Amino acid sequence: MPDSSKHLLLVEDENALRQVVAEQLRDRGYNVEEADSGEAAITKLSDFAFDAIVTDLRLPGVDGSSVIDAAIERYPDIVAIVVTGYGTVKDAVEAIKRGAADFVSKPFQIDELLLVLDAALEKRRLKSENAYLRAQLEERYRFEGIVGKSRAMAKLFQLLEMVAGTNSTILITGETGTGKEVVARAIHHSGGRRQQRFIALNCSAIPETLLEAELFGHVRGAFTGAVGNRQGRLEQAHKGTLFLDEVGTMSTALQMKLLRVLQEREFERVGDSHSTKVDVRVIAATNSDLGRMVADGQFREDLFYRLNVIPVQLPPLRDRKEDIPLLVQHFLAKFQSSATVSQEAMRHLMSYLWPGNVRQLENAVERAVAFSAGRSQIDLGDLPSELQHDETPPVAASLTLPDEGLNLEALVATIERDLIHRALERTNGNKGQAATLLHLKRTTLVEKLKRLSE
Ligand SMILES: Nc1ncnc2c1ncn2[C@@H]1O[C@H](COP(=O)(O)OP(=O)(O)OP(=O)(O)O)[C@@H](O)[C@H]1O
Ligand SMILES: [Mg+2]
Numbered sequence: 001m002p003d004s005s006k007h008l009l010l011v012e013d014e015n016a017l018r019q020v021v022a023e024q025l026r027d028r029g030y031n032v033e034e035a036d037s038g039e040a041a042i043t044k045l046s047d048f049a050f051d052a053i054v055t056d057l058r059l060p061g062v063d064g065s066s067v068i069d070a071a072i073e074r075y076p077d078i079v080a081i082v083v084t085g086y087g088t089v090k091d092a093v094e095a096i097k098r099g100a101a102d103f104v105s106k107p108f109q110i111d112e113l114l115l116v117l118d119a120a121l122e123k124r125r126l127k128s129e130n131a132y133l134r135a136q137l138e139e140r141y142r143f144e145g146i147v148g149k150s151r152a153m154a155k156l157f158q159l160l161e162m163v164a165g166t167n168s169t170i171l172i173t174g175e176t177g178t179g180k181e182v183v184a185r186a187i188h189h190s191g192g193r194r195q196q197r198f199i200a201l202n203c204s205a206i207p208e209t210l211l212e213a214e215l216f217g218h219v220r221g222a223f224t225g226a227v228g229n230r231q232g233r234l235e236q237a238h239k240g241t242l243f244l245d246e247v248g249t250m251s252t253a254l255q256m257k258l259l260r261v262l263q264e265r266e267f268e269r270v271g272d273s274h275s276t277k278v279d280v281r282v283i284a285a286t287n288s289d290l291g292r293m294v295a296d297g298q299f300r301e302d303l304f305y306r307l308n309v310i311p312v313q314l315p316p317l318r319d320r321k322e323d324i325p326l327l328v329q330h331f332l333a334k335f336q337s338s339a340t341v342s343q344e345a346m347r348h349l350m351s352y353l354w355p356g357n358v359r360q361l362e363n364a365v366e367r368a369v370a371f372s373a374g375r376s377q378i379d380l381g382d383l384p385s386e387l388q389h390d391e392t393p394p395v396a397a398s399l400t401l402p403d404e405g406l407n408l409e410a411l412v413a414t415i416e417r418d419l420i421h422r423a424l425e426r427t428n429g430n431k432g433q434a435a436t437l438l439h440l441k442r443t444t445l446v447e448k449l450k451r452l453s454e
Helices: 015-027 038-047 064-074 089-097 110-140 151-164 180-190 208-216 252-264 290-295 301-307 321-334 343-351 357-371 408-426 431-437 442-452
Strands: 007-011 031-035 052-056 079-084 102-105 170-173 198-202 241-245 266-268 275-277 281-286 310-313
Touching: 007 015, 007 038, 015 031, 015 110, 031 038, 038 052, 038 064, 052 064, 052 110, 064 079, 064 089, 079 089, 079 110, 089 102, 102 110, 151 180, 151 310, 170 180, 180 198, 180 241, 180 281, 208 252, 252 266, 252 301, 290 301, 321 343, 321 357, 343 357, 408 431, 408 442, 431 442
Parallel strands: 007 031, 007 052, 052 079, 079 102, 170 281, 170 310, 198 241, 241 281
Antiparallel strands: 266 275
């Protein structure tokens, strides 16, 4: 028999019957192993990965369902067929619930069994082929957990591959939720420092007065409450990577100290007169325009250049819609959902502008999974309300000036109406909060609403 023959375990306690069936299966090209009891079957299963198992349900001692359980627990992909005595449908249904692929009832013709077996094996083949294709697809379109197949993301993956092995300082820019932190971690995990620590510090989350001690550590008595010596994040990241998030919010005094770290790889703990050397790779991130802040005198130019050795720009999600189906699939898997998404819902997911980018998409998918609980398909109604509108909001990225020109006033009015509606929706109709969201006085919003309803 060629290697491609299927290995099958036949479990049946009636010797005569088992031998006949085994013989017939062998004639049809199966490589058959026989077991005359549940115990014997389980022993054989423990050291060989059969393609299929055919077992009688009623066996003395360990019964057929336990054999099925043992087989599926070890080999989720095994094809299990049960043989039920006297055609009791109930037993068969029970077995299928436990993961059996199909059943035949005694007495059966060998062709009946072969038909059921071939169909089940073919189904499994297709399933694993799909899984294989999916795995391949994912392989090609991800870099350390970053999903995307758009041109922008493909370029990003190339860049990341190039820079991961270096020690160069990297500045990641991008709107909120575009994946700045994921990218920073990916760079760390694919580079030579991956065995060492990745230490993240969000500069905007720590009060200005505490940030310096947090970053550089302090010595005992450096300030009230400094009872002992303490390592800062910089030292914790020694030999590893320091991720400075929201670096644009750093005070100018601290900016100068950070510059020194980048230039000389040394620093002083707060209250210490000695310098400490460190070996860290710095990855910084910001969602503000640092170049602009330099021009406005809010950010040190020299520090900007030291940070911006390798700029990595993350495109907003609305500029790479083709990544959305892939991301949706990725998040469905993350939230352990096997549901699919209706094409209508997918269209809305793809036309929405995603101000909160990938994070917002992730939240929307998580919510949809919860809302669609038990159903096999996620529908439009499972999406957050701001996604359920029909018209594509005409704002921002989709703005182009057509050759034939456009009616500016009408367009601006549409944008205004659209954003006001969205603000009200997000705030559940609270006009005060909606006005704040739009940077308007409440009275102005009320006036506009009155005009809109005319
Ligand atoms: N390309 C991507 N593939 C898979 N998941 C992603 C991708 N981009 C972002 N995410 C997910 O989106 C969420 C937000 O990402 P992350 O925290 O890295 O964004 P950020 O740019 O740092 O946002 P913020 O500016 O608000 O801090 C995370 O849960 C992350 O896993
Ligand atoms: Mg972040």
